[in-house]
Amino acid sequence: MNLGLNGKRFVVGGASKGLGRAIATCLVEEGARVLLVSRDGEALAAVAAELGGNATPCPADVADPAAPATILAAIEATFGGRLDGLVVNAGGPPGGKALDLSDEQWLASYQVLLGGPLRLLRALVPRMDDGAAILFVTSTSVRQPIPNLDTSNVLRPGVTALAKTLARELAPRIRVNSLAPGRFDTDRVRSLDEQRAAALGTTPEEQKEQSAKAIPFGRYGEPAEFGRVGAFLLSPAASYVSGLAAHADGAAVAALP
Ligand SMILES: NC(=O)c1ccc[n+]([C@@H]2O[C@H](COP(=O)([O-])OP(=O)(O)OC[C@H]3O[C@@H](n4cnc5c(N)ncnc54)[C@H](OP(=O)(O)O)[C@@H]3O)[C@@H](O)[C@H]2O)c1
Structure with a gap:
């Protein structure tokens, strides 16, 4: 099957390692062009060098209100100002139990999981061409709380609700899905x-x-097993899939559906 990704332009968050890097790798292997976003510029440059000319590093902290302007400038310089998709992904929030975590930890978790992504989407959605796709990387905490990861248990379901809400508000021009990793190495x-x-x-x-x-x-799971599902959901091959909260978890979640 041809995913139809050749020449498409994506911004991928959390792209220097782990799951974001795996999605970026798959997109590039399918002929897409990617802007790689995360904080450590050196790590990003190393990934970009490995992926070749279709990958460009764009160091930014998604929790920082200045990030959207930095990323917009990179979209202008690299893609001529237009975009076919975005992977909303960064590092996970801190572990800990709800009542032990401080206000500062809760607010910092909000900024990484919801505040930063909302600011980024506000800036980037107007740059997206018809048929573009947004993918949120979440967690199986959206279906079953994970012990001692209470920031994720509380805030990630909100991220899933945001994805579903945007899927309806941006339809049919832009598809919006989320993908929940179980436990990847x-x-x-x-x-x-x-x-x-x-x-x-x-x-x-x-x-x-x-x-x-x-x-x-x-x-x-191996990150590449996640990357392939992510690339599919972002691709024109998934043209009628929007509002989906998918899992890649080796059947770990027992909840229905
Ligand atoms: N791996 C799993 O099995 C699993 C399971 C459930 C949920 N998740 C969630 O999936 C997401 C990705 O997980 P992962 O395992 O790939 O994590 P990871 O290996 O720690 O990679 C996180 C990536 O995000 C970047 N990042 C962290 N904070 C950032 C920020 N404020 N702004 C921009 N980039 C930032 C990191 O680079 P810099 O540090 O250089 O910025 C790195 O590229 C996380 O939110 C995690 O909680 C993962």
């Missing part, structure tokens, strides 16, 4: 495993083994 998940292991007095390897056993597939 990335720096984020390795660091969560290390924190849990330290709290429980086990090793990160034991923690990973325990977590993998709870997944019906018996293993963590």
